Amino acid sequence: MEDSTPILTIDGPSGSGKGTISRIVAQQLGWHYLDSGALYRAVAVAAGWADVDLADPSALVRCTFDTDIRFVDEPGHELKILVNGADATLELRTETAGAAASAIAAIPEVRSALVERQRRFAREPGLVTDGRDMGTVIFPNARYKVFLTASAKERAERRYKQLIDKGVSVTIDGLLREILARDARDSQRTVAPLRPAPDAAHVDTTGLSIQEVVEQVLSVVRS
Numbered sequence: 001m002e003d004s005t006p007i008l009t010i011d012g013p014s015g016s017g018k019g020t021i022s023r024i025v026a027q028q029l030g031w032h033y034l035d036s037g038a039l040y041r042a043v044a045v046a047a048g049w050a051d052v053d054l055a056d057p058s059a060l061v062r063c064t065f066d067t068d069i070r071f072v073d074e075p076g077h078e079l080k081i082l083v084n085g086a087d088a089t090l091e092l093r094t095e096t097a098g099a100a101a102s103a104i105a106a107i108p109e110v111r112s113a114l115v116e117r118q119r120r121f122a123r124e125p126g127l128v129t130d131g132r133d134m135g136t137v138i139f140p141n142a143r144y145k146v147f148l149t150a151s152a153k154e155r156a157e158r159r160y161k162q163l164i165d166k167g168v169s170v171t172i173d174g175l176l177r178e179i180l181a182r183d184a185r186d187s188q189r190t191v192a193p194l195r196p197a198p199d200a201a202h203v204d205t206t207g208l209s210i211q212e213v214v215e216q217v218l219s220v221v222r223s
């Protein structure tokens, strides 16, 4: 059965362009946007602030329920994320936060604690949402599903440029190693692993511009 609110899910590995493409597509369609990875990143960062042991599932679940996460989504501005009232946008985007998010995301109890929170984002006139399991687990009945990929080398180069532009000191080799480690952990975990939904349209973005990818994704919705 299809969800009554139109939903477009965009899943894929780190650096495939999910966040960038989802936000542009959501703006063009006039739909809401959920960055599900930001929820995992916010819980991981809040756990770090509170000295919660990342290996203690029940403490992490308490932290998941206790963490207040707000998105400030204004056209023309980067998506701002407030964690327990503090602007955590920059800290959330670091590879340290990404790796911690990937680690806690492998814990089934943490994933369960976030399911309803994610589903509540489905509101008229529609929702674009990106992550790893949006089309497989959170919104399996979504009307439109896309799986974005790109070569690991290109994803590392994109991340390098993005972080250097923000003044963060990184190397392409280091980022490539981190991306491959995260790909492996996200795809090999037993619960909600990164994989395309059987009914997802695949878009390989290697060598494509952002505009070309946006057009391909919009054509999935308009076809």
Ligand SMILES: Nc1ncnc2c1ncn2[C@@H]1O[C@H](COP(=O)(O)OP(=O)(O)O)[C@@H](O)[C@H]1O
Binding pocket: 012, 013, 014, 015, 016, 017, 018, 019, 020, 021, 158, 159, 161, 162, 205, 208, 209, 210, 213
């Ligand atoms: N098709 C593309 N071509 C070139 N750069 C891209 C493309 N898609 C995304 N980017 C850039 O790559 C970086 C990572 O994209 P992002 O949307 O954060 O990926 P993800 O959410 O999948 O990790 C951003 O700086 C973004 O502007």
Ligand SMILES: Nc1ccn([C@H]2C[C@H](O)[C@@H](COP(=O)(O)OP(=O)(O)O)O2)c(=O)n1
Binding pocket: 012, 013, 014, 015, 016, 018, 019, 036, 037, 038, 040, 041, 098, 101, 102, 105, 106, 130, 131, 132, 133, 134, 182, 186
């Ligand atoms: N729906 C989701 C979203 C993210 N995660 C986990 C796994 C990812 O490595 C981390 C961070 O996700 P995020 O989408 O913010 O990361 P990238 O922008 O792709 O690098 O969170 C997840 O398990 N399920």
